[in-house]
Amino acid sequence: MQVRAEGGGNIRVTPAVYVALLAAVATLALWLRFPFPEPGWQHVDERAFILQPLAFFSGDLNPHFFNYPTLQLYLASAIYWLYHALFSSASIESFVAYRYFVDASDLIFISRVVTTLMAVGTVIAAASLGRRLYGEAGGLIAALTLAVIPLHVRFSHLAATDVPAALWTTLAVLWAVRIVEEQRPRDLLIAGVFVGLAASTKYPGVFCVVPVAVAAWQGPNRMGRCLRAGAAAAALALTSPFLWLSPLEAWQDISAMGVEHLAGDNHRPNGGPLLHLVEHTLRYGLGFGVLLTVLIAVGWRPRSMTRAETILCAGIAGLALLPAVASSGFMRYAIPLAPVLAVLAARPLVRLPLPRWGLGAWLLAVPAYASWQSRTMLSGPDTRLEALGWLEARHADGYRLIQASGSGGAPGFLTPEVILARETYFLRSYSDEQLRQAYAELARRSDFPPLAVRGLSEDAIVAAPDSASGSGILCLIDHPILVDEENRYEELSRWPLDWVDFRAGRLARGVFDPVDWLLLPVDGFSYMRATGPNVRLATVGLPLAAPVPDTRSYFALRGAVMDAKRAVGEDRYAEAQALYDHIFSSPFVMAELLTKILLVELYTGAGMAHFQQGEPGLALTLWQRSLEMRPNDAIALTNVGTALTALKRYDEALAHMERAASLSAWNADLLYNLGTLYLRLSRFTEGAKVLERAVALRPEADGFSNLGWACLRLGRRDDAARSLRSALALDPDHEQARRGLDELNRR
Numbered sequence: 001m002q003v004r005a006e007g008g009g010n011i012r013v014t015p016a017v018y019v020a021l022l023a024a025v026a027t028l029a030l031w032l033r034f035p036f037p038e039p040g041w042q043h044v045d046e047r048a049f050i051l052q053p054l055a056f057f058s059g060d061l062n063p064h065f066f067n068y069p070t071l072q073l074y075l076a077s078a079i080y081w082l083y084h085a086l087f088s089s090a091s092i093e094s095f096v097a098y099r100y101f102v103d104a105s106d107l108i109f110i111s112r113v114v115t116t117l118m119a120v121g122t123v124i125a126a127a128s129l130g131r132r133l134y135g136e137a138g139g140l141i142a143a144l145t146l147a148v149i150p151l152h153v154r155f156s157h158l159a160a161t162d163v164p165a166a167l168w169t170t171l172a173v174l175w176a177v178r179i180v181e182e183q184r185p186r187d188l189l190i191a192g193v194f195v196g197l198a199a200s201t202k203y204p205g206v207f208c209v210v211p212v213a214v215a216a217w218q219g220p221n222r223m224g225r226c227l228r229a230g231a232a233a234a235a236l237a238l239t240s241p242f243l244w245l246s247p248l249e250a251w252q253d254i255s256a257m258g259v260e261h262l263a264g265d266n267h268r269p270n271g272g273p274l275l276h277l278v279e280h281t282l283r284y285g286l287g288f289g290v291l292l293t294v295l296i297a298v299g300w301r302p303r304s305m306t307r308a309e310t311i312l313c314a315g316i317a318g319l320a321l322l323p324a325v326a327s328s329g330f331m332r333y334a335i336p337l338a339p340v341l342a343v344l345a346a347r348p349l350v351r352l353p354l355p356r357w358g359l360g361a362w363l364l365a366v367p368a369y370a371s372w373q374s375r376t377m378l379s380g381p382d383t384r385l386e387a388l389g390w391l392e393a394r395h396a397d398g399y400r401l402i403q404a405s406g407s408g409g410a411p412g413f414l415t416p417e418v419i420l421a422r423e424t425y426f427l428r429s430y431s432d433e434q435l436r437q438a439y440a441e442l443a444r445r446s447d448f449p450p451l452a453v454r455g456l457s458e459d460a461i462v463a464a465p466d467s468a469s470g471s472g473i474l475c476l477i478d479h480p481i482l483v484d485e486e487n488r489y490e491e492l493s494r495w496p497l498d499w500v501d502f503r504a505g506r507l508a509r510g511v512f513d514p515v516d517w518l519l520l521p522v523d524g525f526s527y528m529r530a531t532g533p534n535v536r537l538a539t540v541g542l543p544l545a546a547p548v549p550d551t552r553s554y555f556a557l558r559g560a561v562m563d564a565k566r567a568v569g570e571d572r573y574a575e576a577q578a579l580y581d582h583i584f585s586s587p588f589v590m591a592e593l594l595t596k597i598l599l600v601e602l603y604t605g606a607g608m609a610h611f612q613q614g615e616p617g618l619a620l621t622l623w624q625r626s627l628e629m630r631p632n633d634a635i636a637l638t639n640v641g642t643a644l645t646a647l648k649r650y651d652e653a654l655a656h657m658e659r660a661a662s663l664s665a666w667n668a669d670l671l672y673n674l675g676t677l678y679l680r681l682s683r684f685t686e687g688a689k690v691l692e693r694a695v696a697l698r699p700e701a702d703g704f705s706n707l708g709w710a711c712l713r714l715g716r717r718d719d720a721a722r723s724l725r726s727a728l729a730l731d732p733d734h735e736q737a738r739r740g741l742d743e744l745n746r747r
Helices: 015-033 044-058 072-085 090-102 107-146 162-182 185-201 204-216 222-233 235-239 249-265 273-286 289-297 307-319 321-325 337-344 346-352 356-378 383-395 416-429 432-445 483-493 551-569 575-582 596-612 615-630 636-644 650-662 669-680 684-697 700-712 717-728 737-746
Strands: 004-005 007-013 398-403 472-477 498-500 534-542
Touching: 015 107, 015 356, 044 072, 044 107, 044 416, 072 107, 072 185, 072 575, 090 416, 090 432, 107 162, 107 307, 107 346, 107 356, 162 185, 162 204, 162 307, 162 337, 162 717, 185 204, 185 222, 185 235, 204 307, 204 321, 222 235, 249 737, 273 289, 273 321, 289 346, 289 356, 307 321, 307 337, 307 636, 321 684, 337 346, 383 498, 383 534, 398 534, 416 432, 416 551, 432 551, 472 483, 551 575, 551 596, 596 615, 596 636, 615 636, 636 650, 636 669, 650 669, 669 684, 669 700, 684 700, 700 717, 717 737
Parallel strands: 398 472
Antiparallel strands: 004 007, 472 534, 498 534
C-alpha cells in the first residue's frame, strides 16, 4: 500500500508491516499498563465496582446509585458471576458477603484487567482514526502517542469508568468520520450506538454526540440523518434503564454530582478550570512537546483541513467541554480527550516536511519516560500497604486506632465504620434477613484482616504504653494534597514516641494532581520511592483496658444484635432477653463497635425485652441510656415514662410523657399512654382532652373506654355514653366499657 503524505514524500507501508507495527505498539501499551497496583490498595472510586455489581446478585438491577451510569457496572457484575461459577467453591451468599464487607481484591483485579484491555482497545481505535485521516504513518503515530502519554496510562490501571468511556467516545468520533467519508446509513446507526454506550458508561461521554451531529448534518436529508443517529443513541436507555425507570432517584444523585463538580468549590483549581486544563492536565498529561504539537496542528493552515479533520476537531471541542468548565479539576476528566488529541498530533508530523519518525521519537521521549515511571511506581511499594502489613503482623486480632490527621488517602483500615457504611448500601438491594445471613456466614470464617476500632481521639492518650491500662496505634498521614492537615501533622509528629515511618519520598519536590487520591506524582518521580502519603505509626497508652474484638467476633456480635432485634419484633421476649444478656456480657465497648443509631436500637430493644419479662427496673436503666443519646426523641421519652409508670413513679413518668407529647403531637400511641397516665393520677380533665385527640387520630376500643370513664368522672354523661358505646361498637366484648355503661345506668 502506498500513501501520499503532503510535504512528506512517499511512505511505503505494506499491510503486514502496518499490522505488525500496530501489534508492537499495542503490546507496549499493555506493558505500560501492567502490572496493576496491588489489589489490596484501592482508589476511592473503585468502591463502586464492589458494592454495585455485587448488589445486582440480589436480583435487584436498580443500582440505587446514580453517580455513574450502569453499563460498566452491569458488565462487571456479569463477569463476577461467571468468575464465581467457574472458580469459586463457596456458596453465592458467602462469596458476596466476604467481598462486600471484607476483601474484594480478586474482583478489583478482574475489573482492572477489563479496564486495561479496554485501554489497549482505545489505542487500536485511535490508530484506526489516525489511519483514516493521515494514512498508515498517521495511524501508527496516533497509536504510539496514546500508548505512552501519561494522561491515559496513569488511569488505565483502575476499576473506574473514565478509561472505558474513552473507548466508546473514540469509536463514536471514528464512525462520525466514516459518516462524512462514506455516507452510508449504517454508519449513522453505529455512531449513535457508540454515543449511547459512552453516555451509559460515564455521563460526560454524551458530549461525543457533537462530532456525530456535525457529521450527520452534512449531506442530504439532514434532519432524518440526525434522527437516525439519535435513535441509535437510545442504547443508553437499554444499558442504563433505571435512569428512566427511577427518574427521581436518579435525578437526586445526578443533580448532587452536578452541584458539587460543576459549580462547587471543594475541588476548584487555582486559576480556573480552563487554565488548569492547559497548564496542568495537558501539560503533564500529554507532555509539553506533544501539547505543543497539538497546538501547531490546530494553528497550521486550518483552512486546509479536510471534512474528516473538522469532524475530529468537533470531537475535541465536545470532549473538552467538561474539563474546560467543571469546577472540579480532576485530571481524569480529560481522559476522553487523550485519543483524539493523539490523532491530531499526527497532523504536523505527517504533513509538514519534517523527519517525522525522529521528531516523533523526540517529542514522545518525555511522556514515555513519565509513563514508564508511573508504571514502575504503581508496580512497586505503596506506603499504605506497608503500614497495613506492619499492623497486621503485630496486631493480628485487632487494635485501637487513633487517626489524628489525614482522613483522605489513608491506609485501607477495616473498621466498624466501614462495615456499617457498606451495610447501608447492602440493604438497598438485600433484605434484613439476607444481611443477617451474611453476618452468620462471615462469623463462620477466619480468613480476616485485623479489625481497627476507632473510638478515641488523640486527647485520650495519657501515657506510655507500659504505664497505661490499655494501648492503641496513633496514625499520622502527610501529603501535599492534604494541605488542611499539615499543621496538625507537624504538631503531633513532635511527640516523643517510638515512631515507625513509611515514607513515600521527598513529597515537597513532586508534582501531584491536586484532587487525585492515586497519590502518584505527575512529575518529580526521582524524588519518590513509593506511592502513597508519608505514614507514621506509634504505639501509645490509653485509659481503656477493654479488649478489641477480632473481625470474626465482630461479625458474630453484629449478627447477635440483629437476631435480638428480630426476636423483639416478633414478640419473642424471653429469647430476645437471653440474646441481649449475651451481648452485654461481652467484654467489648459497644460504643466503639456500633453507630449511635444502632446503640439506641440496642438499648431500646433490650429495655423492651426486660419490660415485657416483668423487669421494669432494668428496662428503665436501658431506656435511660438511649434517652441520654437522643434526649429529644419522643419514643425514648415515652419508653422511660412507661417504665417509671410501672415503677409507680408517676410524677417523673408524667414529666417524660408530657415532653414526648410536645415533640410528637400526632403520635396516637404516645397520646394514649399520656391520657391513661392522667387518669391514673385522677387528672380527668387533662386525660379526657388527650384521649379525645388520640381516638380522633386512631379509633381504638381501649381509648374510647378510657375516655368514657374520664367523662363519667367529670359528670359529662352524654359524652361518656357516646364514648363507651363507641368502644363496644369496636369490641362488643370489651368488659371495661360494659362496666362503664352499667355504672352510668346506675347513676
